[in-house]
Amino acid sequence: MIKAQLTAASAVTKVLAGASLTGVLQEAWRDDPTLSKQQRGAIQDLSYGVLRFYGQLETILGLLLKKSLRDKSLHHLLLVGLYQLQYSKTLAHTVVDQAVTASRSLAHGKGMQGLVNAILRNFIRQRENLLMRAAEKEVGRYSHPQWWIDKLRWQYPQNFRAILEADNKRPPMTLRVNQRNISVDDYRKRLLEQNMCAEWLWGGALQLAQPVMVEHLPGFNDGLVTVQDAGAQLAAPFLDVRDGMRVLDACAAPGGKSTHLLELADISLTILDNDSGRLAQVRQNLDRMHMTAERLVCGDASNPDEWWDGQLFDRILADVPCSASGVVCRHPDIKWLRRESDLSKFATSQQAILNALWKILERGGKLLYVTCSIFAEENTMQIAEFLKHHPDACSIPLSGTAMVDGQLLPDSRHDGFFYTLLHKV
Secondary structure (H helix, E strand, C coil), X not given: CHHHHHHHHHHHHHHHCCCCHHHHHHHHHHHCCCCCHHHHHHHHHHHHHHHHCHXXXXXXXXXXXXCCXXXXXXXXXXXXXXXXXXXXXXXXXXXXXXXXXXXXXCCCCCCCHHHHHHHHHHHHHHHHHHHHHHCCCHHHHHCCCHHHHHHHHHHCCCCHHHHHHHHCCCCCCEXXXXXXXXXXXXXHXXXXXXXXXXXXXXXXXXXECCCCXXXXXXXXXXXXXXXXXXXXXXXXXXXXXXXCCEXXXXXXXXXXXXXXXXXXXXXXEEEEECCHHHHHHHHHHHHHCCCCCCEEEECCCCCHHHCCCCCCEEEEEEECCCCCCCCCCCCCHHHHHCCCCHHHHHHHHHHHHHHHHHCCEEEEEEEEEEECCCCHHHCXXXXXXXXXXXXXXXXXXXXXXXXXXXXXXXXXXXXXXXEEEEEEC
């Protein structure tokens, strides 16, 4: 566990310096291929956990330290220890002993064992008081940046606390059953045969009571099932595809929505993404699902002249790049990497993509605008701006879920998404 503590502390340091947690962990796996599956799991749990509750843990550490530490690695090792003491089942004395030992490996950790021991033991002794004092500050209570909390309070005065709490929960593992090959009930029975309990949410969505490795899912390699958030599973049905249609899935990687579209109808599907590496993931998903797309294209959705073949599309799925503020329970690093100024940059890019894709949509066709954001700047405000400049566009109401004005707020069953279906009249 000492190695896990050190690697997690290093990962947190890199993330807070601007790197994505996914990329940092992939780099860690490459740098040390001897890590066991158990060690990787521990590193992942500690890294995600510290970033999930970073606001609270950082506030508590500030209360325990008389002055700030020069060495960020030592600072973040203490955060890892605090996370373990508060949220893991590891015995307290084991956590302290391992953290003290781990500190010896740090460049500025020599001679700091007494401090590490004192800080962690003081937390154990003063836990309740420290937790109460940390909660007096909103960043310490909700573990989100203050600007994020303020924006949600303004945009969702009735729901902002529930959103913040949902963001800090461990995400559920939800499956999408390929109903071309097996019914939801039959697949649920196959899960039960493997002692896996699942709750039906809607459509083909089954939420597992306990997450499992994908290779343990019955029929996964045969394309019977895909791992996909229940909120994301709404996209393909909302687009209303039918046999024979020409359909574009823009910004498609890693391809979950693409394969869902192909499950729903026999369509001519063009899959577009501007990242060739992520497009390779789409190919892998298609192969596993035994599906074929008409075209896979590496290109920029805001510049169709580079890749479009000149034939208009009947349906377009525009899952545009965004702040990803609706999926922070899966990616807690996003809370600390995003800046409020990023929202206007995303909005500019989103408007450019919308305007460009609208030109290649057939009259009478439909375009589904999707983000995994909960900020109005990327969602309702974005659509209002678009409709103001496109008299040939109207929005079609979407129903059947707990959405309000197209916004699906994150909760214990799904992530946060925004959907608007635009009709070209």
